[in-house]
Amino acid sequence: MEWIESEGTFSSWDGAKLFYRSWRSSETTDRALIFLHRGHEHSGRLARAVQELGLGDFSAFCWDLRGHGRSPGDRGHAENYYDLVRDLDAFVRFVCVEHGISAENIVIAANSVGAVTACAWVHDFAPRIRALVLLAPAFRIRLYVPMAMPLLRMLLKFKEKAFVSSYVSAAMLTHDSEQRRLYRTDPLITRRISVNVLVEMHDTAGRIMDDAAAITTPTLILAAGSDCVVEAEAQRKFYRNLGATRKEMHEYPGFHHALLHEAGRDCIMEDIREFVIRSFTEDVDRSLLLNAHKGGAMRVEYDLLRQSTSALRTAFFSMQKYALRALGRLSRGIAIGLETGFDSGRSLDYVYEDSARGLGRIGRAIDRAYLDAIGWKGIRMRRRHLEKQLHVVMDNLEAAASQVTLLDVATGCGRYVLSVLKARKGEVDATLRDWDDGNLEQGRALASSLGLGRTHFERADAFDPESIRAVSPRPNVVIVSGLYELFPDNDLVLASLTAIGEVTEPGGYLIYTGQPWHPQLEVIARVLPNRDGASWIMRRRSQAELDEMVRSAGFEKIGMEIDPWGIFTVSTARRARD
Structure with missing residues (x-):
């Protein structure tokens, strides 16, 4: 099958001009696969995967993450990891408008770090896409160094823009000798990653794993049986929590992390192909969402919050309530919350003003800490x-x-x-x-x-x-x-x-x-x-x-x-x- 590859740029949410590639065949319809490449890599690395999948009645698209490939920005850097999630949202909107493709006819296929970004987007933005394919998702990266994440957090306190180099070698990614050679010699591979992106992605992945019940998009997870880069148990946790009524997880014994570049990948391509095609024979039933207050994970969570907890936790929260009423009244914001309710219009109006007030220096310090709570931010x-x-x-x-x-x-x-x-x-x-x-x-x-x-x-x-x-x-x-x-x-x-x-x-x-x-x-x-x-x-x-x-x-x-x-x-x- 002959694929026509095109190149271009699109304007992301902040005006950044990011580079992308598209692949179309003579059989192309109004269906699309949007790929997210691995960390360190770029869209050009997926051209062969598009060919091998052989879904000729789909267009395929992929962009180079900011700081990667032919997109602008410091190599391996983003001001905030969530910028990458916003980029995905902007790219999908661009594809829909530019190529006249409905979001409901789009399948996202994402590898490693890209899979975490895709999950965060589906969880937070709730796009009405057709399906999600996750290849070796990097919900937890194997950092090997003891206490690596606390040390990286500490580094950020002293150096806002810090970088680490990837320990991942070509041999850890694939058994395919030709793919190893291509990885080692590719001038567009970015070996470093900014520490803030690594830490923020870790935190986002934890949130998404814990709250995966909110994701109802049909999802296929493909796991590498001999993955030295990411933890398989984190993938299993996400799968267990996943709220999709149609979900599958396949593990390939002996396979390394870069599944789309692994030797013997024909079985992977076949599993993706079958799942994608089947996704278009079954509509996603979203009507159940209207009755989510009657059942489901968030209803269970709500019911448990209305019930009493253990004696130890009750004592812990009682101490917090006592401290809030005793010392909290020194803070103007807490005093308003206690008087009118912390969800009241007047309480929120005070939070909007963001000006610490209270009785004396201690009261203002308490008020500043109150206003700086993550919820009020x-x-x-x-x-x-x-x-x-x-x-x-x-x-x-x-x-x-x-x-x-x-x-x-x-x-x-x-x-x-x-x-x-x-x-x-x-x-x-x-x-x-x-x-x-x-x-x-x-x-x-x-x-x-x-x-x-x-x-x-x-x-x-x-x-x-x-x-x-x-x-x-x-x-x-x-x-x-x-x-x-x-x-x-x-x-x-x-x-x-x-x-x-x-x-x-x-x-x-x-x-x-x-x-x-x-x-x-x-x-x-x-x-x-x-x-x-x-x-x-x-x-x-x-x-x-x-x-x-x-x-x-x-x-x-x-x-x-x-x-x-x-x-x-x-x-x-x-x-x-x-």
């Missing part, structure tokens, strides 16, 4: 992402000569919206709603100080469908921020979203937030009170679950932002035109 990044998305959709509407009419169904104190309205010189008609009179009063005062005369505040329940349907004039931008993640019942959220879908102008936008993961979920549940004075217990929703509810309300997701810790998401969806 994520909240502030969520605000930046939300403001960015708001500007984008308003620019789109104004470019189409449409007057922006905005509705925020649960605005809190509205600080994030008001800052955007001020930047747009107050020329937007905005209705900001909330259930709490204190939030509304504070919001009105802030709007008045900013001179926003076209902003209207009103008391309303975001879960009252009739109240939402009665909004007039009909909005073309609707915001739901920091709300749905507080309530476990999907039926309640769906009723709200359905009403939003009905009231939003055709072609209008919905901006919504999610919290698919949190590293301090149990501490929050056992220690912090919510706005009702009860324990702040959250049922997480995967991004796939949240997106499916939004889709069922008549919206199509078109973009998403997420913090590098994977905690908070901000998504934009567009209502279908009538």
Whole structure:
């Protein structure tokens, strides 16, 4: 079969021009394989694998990671590992637009480090792709040096931009002598990797392994039986936790890490080929996501958080609660949380301000530590992402000569919206709603100080469908921020979203937030009170679950932002035109 290889560049999420290759045959249809190459390597190394797979009715694509191959950047470096996940999202969007391929007709095939990136993207961004093929995924790299990861973390404290050289030799990758020679002599192979990428990938992989139940995409895992580079048990843990109803794991005895370059790889190609073809004979059933509140891993997690724990852990959390009430009141932020609930609009408004206050030097120090908690860092990044998305959709509407009419169904104190309205010189008609009179009063005062005369505040329940349907004039931008993640019942959220879908102008936008993961979920549940004075217990929703509810309300997701810790998401969806 004759394959036509093309080269080009695409603009990634930050404007970086990354190099890519594509392979097409005369039999090409609207289906695509997108490959992610191993760490240290580049897209050219996959040309032979495309040929050997022989899927002529698929296009194939692969890009060179930033800092690799013919893409720009310091060799083996990225400012943040999560930049690579964002690059994958940008590349898939580019392929879909440039080549007219639906995401639902795309299969991701990723090797080693690339497989971790692919899993992080599928977990966090919840793309509606057809299937996922993971070859020797590097969830845990064998570092061999005792205490290697703590030492690397320590190195980063003294040197932000540090590098290590790969210990991996060609003989550790494959038994194929020709492939060994090609690896050793390839001038585009990058032998070094930045320490921050290595550490951040390790942390991301741990999060994804633990929460693999959130991944429902059909997945094939191929493991090398004699892998000296990555740990097989980490792959098995991911497989055990994986939430996909269709999943397979094959192990090849005696095979080394670089499965696509290994001797005797015909069986690997056959297994990939069979899985990919079968993936297009069975549709992915996403309807189960709408009922995830009735069962599944996150429901189990939620139920366990509502139950008592062991005596030792109860004592541990009781000590934290005592310290919070005794010393925490010296901190202004903790005092607000204790008074109004740590999930309240006023508490979040204080976190947004990010200015440490308290009684004396000790109180300010406690407050600074409180504001620097990873969850609050994520909240502030969520605000930046939300403001960015708001500007984008308003620019789109104004470019189409449409007057922006905005509705925020649960605005809190509205600080994030008001800052955007001020930047747009107050020329937007905005209705900001909330259930709490204190939030509304504070919001009105802030709007008045900013001179926003076209902003209207009103008391309303975001879960009252009739109240939402009665909004007039009909909005073309609707915001739901920091709300749905507080309530476990999907039926309640769906009723709200359905009403939003009905009231939003055709072609209008919905901006919504999610919290698919949190590293301090149990501490929050056992220690912090919510706005009702009860324990702040959250049922997480995967991004796939949240997106499916939004889709069922008549919206199509078109973009998403997420913090590098994977905690908070901000998504934009567009209502279908009538």
